[in-house]
Amino acid sequence: MKLVVVTQQVDPASPILGATVSKLRALAARVEELVVLADSAVDGALPPNCRVRLFRSRRRAGRGLRFEKALAAELARGRPAAVLAHMCPIYAVLAAPLARPLGIDVFLWFTHWRRSRLLASATRVSTKVLSVDARTFPLRTSKLVPIGHGIDVSELPCVERLPREPLTLLALGRTSPAKGLVTIIRAVEQVPDVRLLVHGPSLTDEERTHKMALERLVIDEGVLDRVDIRGPVPRHGVPGLYADVDALVNDMREGATDKVVYEAAASCLPVIASNPAFDTLLPDDLRFAHGDVEGLAGTIRRLGEIDRNAVGRRLRGRVLAEHSVDTWADRVVALAR
Structure with missing residues (x-):
């Protein structure tokens, strides 16, 4: 063929x-x-x-x-x-x-x-x-x-995470208003013992302007010591980034499922996300409504009450079954035959 x-x-x-x-x-x-x-x-x-x-x-x-x-x-x-x-x-x-x-x-x-x-x-x-x-x-x-998302699970080893303080969250992706980063920063402000790391490129004028607004918000919310906004990570550096945090948080607007959610899940990293399309991947206690600051803050607090390693292993299993790159390619080729 x-x-x-x-x-x-x-x-x-x-x-x-x-x-x-x-x-x-x-x-x-x-x-x-x-x-x-x-x-x-x-x-x-x-x-x-x-x-x-x-x-x-x-x-x-x-x-x-x-x-x-x-x-x-x-x-x-x-x-x-x-x-x-x-x-x-x-x-x-x-x-x-x-x-x-x-x-x-x-x-x-x-x-x-x-x-x-x-x-x-x-x-x-x-x-x-x-x-x-x-x-x-x-x-x-x-x-x-x-046909699923097509995640290369071989690049994303399952990492066992030891308890540590403070709890560190990751938001990964372009600094687009559609990513819901304002909601995430405001939710982190409500949970004092949590740190947030934001990584992603700013490729358009809108994204560069929004990044400056986010940096201003961090100052206004008084979380400069707990929220760190950085630039993009090379592709080969992403698995290490997942390994160094305790959970990924994602508030991407409805209509698309962010690839980073599946990647993080494949590395056995717990994920908190708002998109309803993640209902087949994430349990109810790791989901919240888009733009809901208080709901996200409550979900972040619950992270300390769950077995994060057990949750991560279950998430990896679901990615392997429905969203791996092998499953994706098998389905494309089957349609082409």
Whole structure:
């Protein structure tokens, strides 16, 4: 089987897209040939049965034209079972007129709360839409197939955590208003014996502005000695970060399930999260309502009353069963056959 995957970047060190490489490697292990069309890629990141074609251009129109040319060349070279567009609806839209008339499936993998006309167009022209579950795709469609998140559990060892003080929480991800970091900081202010570590990039003007607002909030709430806001962590540093804290806390808005929640759970780290879509992963006593400062503070206090190592082991088992990268790749390949 030959499979074509379109993604933005192939770089295992990327703090944003590094996890994509594990998905590509898992797919490559299940097909004879994997062709990756990307805007950029580092050498040596993928196994020998992978070929990478770059379509980088300084202009958007040029990038689209180069992508279409690269895809057309691959379709002429040998018929793939499917073309999978990874998190970029535009590539499903551009691929469909080339692939669908030849009877080649076009899959869109998308897990985010933001809906758009472009996403609606990509949904219409795709054969299947793949997401974590029905609640992680913002449009209603009969084409949706839930396949889990695709976490590389091999990179995330299960860590046994010894009791320590103060209890240290981690919030990991971009400094976007959608991440609910204001709620998290205000909840930590209500629980005196807790420390919060915030790690993540600020890639847009909105995120940079919000980071400054968060730093101001830390001062205003009087928690400068307990809340530490830092920059991004390289992909290879994430497992060590999970190992050095007592729990992950996540208040991402409804509509997408944050990858870091599954990663932390895979490392046997207890997770507190608000998104209702985590109801199949997290027990009720580790969930709270989005934006609920008092509810989150109460959930944080309960962390001291539970066997955190036992909870972590159960969470890892659930990730292995439904959200591992092997399960994800098996489901993609089964759909392409």
